Amino acid sequence: MDKSINTFKELEDICKKNNKQIYEVIQKYEAELAETTEKDIRLLVKKSLDAMKESIKNGLQSKEMSISGMCGDDCDRLQKKYQKEGAIFGKTFEKITTYALATIEENLRMGKIAACPTAGSCAIVPSVLVGVSEDLDIQEEDQINALITAGTIGRIISNKVALAGAVAGCQAECGVASAMAAGALTQMRGGSIPQILNAVALAMKNLLGLTCDPVCGLVEIPCVKRNPFLAIHAVTASELALAGVESKIPLDEVIDALEQTGKLMSPMLKESSQAGLATTKTALNLKEKLFK
Amino acid sequence: MKQTSIIDIISPVMVGPSSSHTAGAIRLGLLARNIYNEMPDKVTFKLYNSFAQTGKGHGTDKGLLSGVLGLNVDDTRIKDIFNSDLAKEFEYEFQYLEDFNRHPNAVDIIFEGHRNMKISGNSVGAGEIEITNIDEFSVSLTGKYNTLLLIYKDVPNMISRVTNSIHVNIASFHCDRYAKGEEASMCICLDGEVNQKVIDFLYLIEDVYMIRYIKKLES
Ligand code: SF4
Numbered sequence: 001m002d003k004s005i006n007t008f009k010e011l012e013d014i015c016k017k018n019n020k021q022i023y024e025v026i027q028k029y030e031a032e033l034a035e036t037t038e039k040d041i042r043l044l045v046k047k048s049l050d051a052m053k054e055s056i057k058n059g060l061q062s063k064e065m066s067i068s069g070m071c072g073d074d075c076d077r078l079q080k081k082y083q084k085e086g087a088i089f090g091k092t093f094e095k096i097t098t099y100a101l102a103t104i105e106e107n108l109r110m111g112k113i114a115a116c117p118t119a120g121s122c123a124i125v126p127s128v129l130v131g132v133s134e135d136l137d138i139q140e141e142d143q144i145n146a147l148i149t150a151g152t153i154g155r156i157i158s159n160k161v162a163l164a165g166a167v168a169g170c171q172a173e174c175g176v177a178s179a180m181a182a183g184a185l186t187q188m189r190g191g192s193i194p195q196i197l198n199a200v201a202l203a204m205k206n207l208l209g210l211t212c213d214p215v216c217g218l219v220e221i222p223c224v225k226r227n228p229f230l231a232i233h234a235v236t237a238s239e240l241a242l243a244g245v246e247s248k249i250p251l252d253e254v255i256d257a258l259e260q261t262g263k264l265m266s267p268m269l270k271e272s273s274q275a276g277l278a279t280t281k282t283a284l285n286l287k288e289k290l291f292k
Numbered sequence: 293m294k295q296t297s298i299i300d301i302i303s304p305v306m307v308g309p310s311s312s313h314t315a316g317a318i319r320l321g322l323l324a325r326n327i328y329n330e331m332p333d334k335v336t337f338k339l340y341n342s343f344a345q346t347g348k349g350h351g352t353d354k355g356l357l358s359g360v361l362g363l364n365v366d367d368t369r370i371k372d373i374f375n376s377d378l379a380k381e382f383e384y385e386f387q388y389l390e391d392f393n394r395h396p397n398a399v400d401i402i403f404e405g406h407r408n409m410k411i412s413g414n415s416v417g418a419g420e421i422e423i424t425n426i427d428e429f430s431v432s433l434t435g436k437y438n439t440l441l442l443i444y445k446d447v448p449n450m451i452s453r454v455t456n457s458i459h460v461n462i463a464s465f466h467c468d469r470y471a472k473g474e475e476a477s478m479c480i481c482l483d484g485e486v487n488q489k490v491i492d493f494l495y496l497i498e499d500v501y502m503i504r505y506i507k508k509l510e511s
Binding site: 026030033034041044045047048051066067068106107108109110111112113114115116117118119120122125147148150151152154155158159162163164166167180216217218219220290291 | 296297298299300301302303304305306307308309310311314315342345346348349350351354366368370371417418419
């Protein structure tokens with residue numbers, strides 16, 4: 001590889017120049033970087049994909065609560081609701097929201113998940129990717145392609161912004177996860193490279209400023225419910241992008257804004273549980289009960 | 293700087309709920325186990341600051357113990373480790389402390405047995421860890437490199453005698469000592485691997501008290 005790929009502009013240019021998809025360029029790039037084969041890179045991606053499917057399967061069957069006892073049974077609640085009365089947006093919406101709750105609840109009960117990009121945001125990419133793949137009958141190889149695209153988006157963003165609530169707030173965890181899912185979905189549905197990057201930009205722009213204020217310092221409130229919300233958010237971005245809606249601010253500049261917003265965000269709203277939801281009256285009561 | 297890979301972004305596959313408080317704790321336990329490298333009678337875990345405050349809710353205690361028992365970050369037995377037969381191998385105890393001179397996610401893992409050893413480290417974020425002290429020596433271990441750790445008598449030429457015997461590229465090198473002429477430690481991170489022959493050879497060097505070859509952790 002003659003050139004490193006550290007911005008979305010560079011990614012787009014290289015894809016265009018070689019007339020290749022993002023996953024084709026990146027699996028070759030990663031293989032060269034790690035001194036291994038493209039096949040091995042795809043195997044590692046598949047390992048993560050398999051783990052995602054396993055956590056969805058396990059999560060759908062459990063309503064075991066987390067250690068704190070605060071969360072764990074909402075996926076069950078949602079499945080029962082859909083059995084009685086379907087979602088107004090139809091089956092795909094049902095799948096994405098239940099899969100997202102299934103995965104994130106597996107995480108909080110110490111089940112096995114793929115941290116994508118982090119444990120607290122682990123349900124957004126899988127719920128969109130797996131839910132839509134099942135509904136549109138998308139084959140495993142194409143799912144792997146989409147997950148490579150998702151990983152590429154996260155990697156390029158992480159060059160500028162550490163994907164950690166403690167560093168840049170939840171915009172850098174669940175926000176980035178939603179942007180990754182938006183891009184992956186757009187590619188899975190046959191979107192062009194500009195459409196993929198627009199989906200990422202649209203999703204990311206709309207989540208700038210999202211803080212990290214977990215109640216009792218645990219990855220539960222608001223993290224659990226944020227996952228299904230931001231999974232659907234990714235679908236919205238993808239629909240807009242596939243319709244040809246463009247982000248007026250280019251993606252690399254959106255990431256600059258993400259970085260700057262993260263820096264300006266008060267440390268009290270960056271995973272330290274010193275403000276926001278974490279210091280509401282109810283949150284403080286919960287904390288007292290939990291830690292007495 | 294090493295470039296992040298897309299694989300780092302879409303993994304690790306791990307048990308939840310937190311990469312710093314759960315996966316990091318497991319990896320700290322694993323690395324401590326490899327350093328101690330014996331069967332202990334008892335292990336005491338001292339958790340500090342955020343590890344102490346939110347550790348229980350994040351399964352940090354289960355993670356640390358599971359690591360010391362040799363379980364990897366994606367092992368689903370971790371959740372029930374306290375009830376598992378595995379956890380009957382030795383006695384263990386947890387202490388929860390506050391010390392703002394220490395890292396927010398700090399732990400001391402104190403092994404008692406044939407040999408006593410205190411290993412201190414931090415979970416520094418995204419599942420990354422560092423071991424900072426072994427007994428009174430400062431060290432620098434992250435689990436990312438195969439590492440040779442030596443405790444020896446501080447005598448002239450020790451460093452060259454050791455490095456001349458390794459024949460592997462050295463990624464980083466860290467020494468510390470109590471005082472001139474007393475016990476000292478050497479922590480050598482390697483780009484490749486060394487075999488048992490090299491380790492046996494190192495044991496032949498006079499005044500070397502302890503050698504550990506600590507394999508890098510699976511990422
Ligand atoms: S609120 Fe904080 S802890 Fe929860 S998912 Fe977002 S970044 Fe992670």
